[in-house]
Amino acid sequence: MLQISQLYIYPIKSMAGISVSKAKVTDRGFEYxxxxxxxxxxxxxxxxxxxxxxxxxxxxxxxxxxxxxxxxxxxxxxxxxxxxxxxxxxxxxxxxxxxxxxxxxxxxxxxxxxxxxxxxxxxxxxxxxRITDQRYAPENSITSFSDGYPFLIIGQASLNDLNSRLGEPIPMNRFRPNIVFTGGEPFGEDLMHTFTVGDIEFRGVKLCARCPIPTIDQQTLERGKEPLKTLARYRFKDNKILFGQNLVHNGRGNIAVGDELQVKQLNHEERFFISAR
Structure with a gap:
């Protein structure tokens, strides 16, 4: 079973996020x-x-x-x-x-x-x-001051896989997701075309190309080469390092930690995940 384990909102763009147990889904993403x-x-x-x-x-x-x-x-x-x-x-x-x-x-x-x-x-x-990128998202989807889409989802298994390859593990806050889930295989979020949480439908529209922010320690501001150096070895495609998937949605209401993700349709594109270390 795929189950929401963490929810985050970031009221002011690029500042620290807030971990919440329940979040209200509005027309342009989580409230605030x-x-x-x-x-x-x-x-x-x-x-x-x-x-x-x-x-x-x-x-x-x-x-x-x-x-x-x-x-x-x-x-x-x-x-x-x-x-x-x-x-x-x-x-x-x-x-x-x-x-x-x-x-x-x-x-x-x-x-x-x-x-x-x-x-x-x-x-x-x-x-x-603010309309989302029409090359990937439906024409009626909007977002706030996010980089491009209302939501970012990452599986805990994906971070666990990355941390197993690093000398020192890093926390999820380096990647600034809105929704984190447990269950399934590493990078299972890549293949989510549509899924529901309660009555709200989410659609995966674009894998997230990572900028340098994940290399900044959110407590000390220390910069390093990781995790992008390691991710580039097995999460590199079209000159981009990919981690997590951007989402749009249909519907409003509340979702909460513990809610189940029901996958309705998968993408069938070729996966580029490499299991070899």
Whole structure:
């Protein structure tokens, strides 16, 4: 049986995630997931690729909004769930441009000071509909400020297989999934075309090409060659290192740790997984 073992949301893009036991599925992914992000002076998104210290920003959802704490000095700021400004701008995430709403000057100063880089925090209003890549996903699917899709799924067996090849095991947070499941074979998520969790249908649309973020230790910010060096030996295709699968969905509701994944249809493309070490 395939069973959800972990769920994560990342309210502010590229900052620390929140492990939850239950998550609400909305039109564009989990509620709160990547509805906020930092942008530079050109309104281009910022991530750990440029500012690795973003990994040290812990986020908690509280009654007043998002409580963000900078781990080195444990200083907090509250980000309201609804911005108080009426200042909007076109912001850029990779090749996409969409409308974001600025949250507030005081909060901008806080992030700029802690991260030692000039930046502003923006929110994605409900009226902003960012379409997913139409080469892979249905035309009616939208996402938030994620890299491209509403969800990323990884099997625990896949990480276990990778860790068995590494000198030092790494945690799942290096890969920033939304859904982790137990059961099945390593990289079984590669072949999931459609599956359901309760009444919600998920569709696998594209294997996830990994950027350098998994090489950043999320506690110490230490960079290394792993795990990408090892993954490149057996998870390399079309000049990309692949780990996890991006998903779109149909339906809304709640899913929870312990829920069963019911696979309805498999992809029949050739697998490139190599069992030899």
């Amino acid at each position: 997931d990547r509805r906020w992000m930092l942008v530079d002076a050109n309104n281009m998104f910022l991530s750990q690729r440029e500012v690795p210290e973003m990994a040290l920003m812990d986020v908690v959802i509280v009654a007043e909004g998002l409580q963000v704490s900078y781990r080195p000095d444990n200083s907090p700021v509250i980000v309201p769930l609804t911005p108080a400004t009426d200042e909007f701008a076109e912001v850029t995430v990779w090749d996409d441009t969409c409308t974001g709403q600025f949250v507030g000057a005081e909060i901008d100063r806080w992030f700029s000071t802690k991260l030692n880089t000039s930046c502003r925090l923006v929110y994605m209003p409900d009226g902003t509909k």
